[in-house]
Amino acid sequence: MTTGVYFIRHAQSDRSFHDERTRPLTPEGISDTEKIVQVLKDKGITRIISSPYTRTIQTVEKLSKALKLEIITDEDLRERSAGKWHGERFFDFVERQWTDFNYSIEGGESLRQVQERNVGALKKYLNKYDGQVLAIATHGTALSTIINYYFPEYGFKDFLKIADLMPLVLRSDFSDNGKCLSVKEVFSIKKTYK
Numbered sequence: 001m002t003t004g005v006y007f008i009r010h011a012q013s014d015r016s017f018h019d020e021r022t023r024p025l026t027p028e029g030i031s032d033t034e035k036i037v038q039v040l041k042d043k044g045i046t047r048i049i050s051s052p053y054t055r056t057i058q059t060v061e062k063l064s065k066a067l068k069l070e071i072i073t074d075e076d077l078r079e080r081s082a083g084k085w086h087g088e089r090f091f092d093f094v095e096r097q098w099t100d101f102n103y104s105i106e107g108g109e110s111l112r113q114v115q116e117r118n119v120g121a122l123k124k125y126l127n128k129y130d131g132q133v134l135a136i137a138t139h140g141t142a143l144s145t146i147i148n149y150y151f152p153e154y155g156f157k158d159f160l161k162i163a164d165l166m167p168l169v170l171r172s173d174f175s176d177n178g179k180c181l182s183v184k185e186v187f188s189i190k191k192t193y194k
Contacts, residue, residue, distance in 0.1 A: 002173045004174075005133075005171070006186065009169075022053075028191075030058065033060070035167075035187070039186060048135045049134060050074070051142070080109050081109045098159065115145035144158070150180035165188040170183055
């Protein structure tokens, strides 16, 4: 029996907040979450799972209310820790991480570490909720490393294509043995990454 997963990259967040864990959505981002409800309300979703970060939880709060489902948070679904990086030349830093999956800076994580965490959490839920339809609220880098795990050709240029998509909803189907059968875009809104 296949398990369906709707990966939901968070809506536009307020980047004037520098604390990654508590950064909220912008008012526009909050408004955009209503569109996620309209797209996903009739998809048979049985579980909503989220990174514990404020922006991902806020992205699926309206969906949670509409479907009368609790939001299950999982620390392993959090975004990459960038460590001591302070905002200069972000895409140069990201490209280096995609070039060397083991590269990290002091106090931060490599993409390999992010991938192991996120894929481990995904596999746990695929086993626990086999045959169900899941919604997983996540982040751009975290989501990209998951896609790369199943489709290794997915790389930095592909990550750049989703950098301005907030929110982004992808549908994936997984076979009984955990193989990802597909990744298809369902919905997105383009917002300039600032």
